[in-house]
Amino acid sequence: MKKTVLFFFGMLFLSCGEKVVEEPENLIPKDKMTNILCDLALLNSTQSAFSSAFDKTGIDIMEFLYEKYDIDSTQFAQSDLYYASIPLEYQSIYEDVDARIEKRKNAIEATTKRRNDSIRDAQSHRRDSIKALRKEKDSVTP
DSSP states (O other), X not given: OHHHHHHHHHHHHHHHHSOSSXXXXXXXXXXXXXXXXXXXXXXXXXXXXXXXXHHHHTOXXXXXXXXXXXXXXXXXXXXXXXXXXXXXHHHHHHHHHHHHHHHHHHHHHHHHHHHHHHHHHHHHHHHHHHHHHHHHHHHHXX
């Protein structure tokens, strides 16, 4: 029984070392694939939020990405399948995508905070100016 279990796990271990999918001839480099998947995530979320704008313009996200990165659908599908067949590599790509999106989110939040703080300061300054003018007017009037 022990030999059977060891044999089974041995075969499983050896089969995990084999390439499940052969590397395609026109494999998209990892950094370019990361860029594509990052843009894809951002465009999909934008389309979800503003679907009517995408419908009106007739923009197809995948066609846009194929043109932007000078690739075709087959090249993208084969490269995606290849990277997906290497789980650690695929995880690394998606961690990079996640980090980039998080960085953009933080930058947008910081810009929004600065803008809101600026508006709040301007409104406070305006109120203070109006109060000062009213005080001045009250002190001049008998």
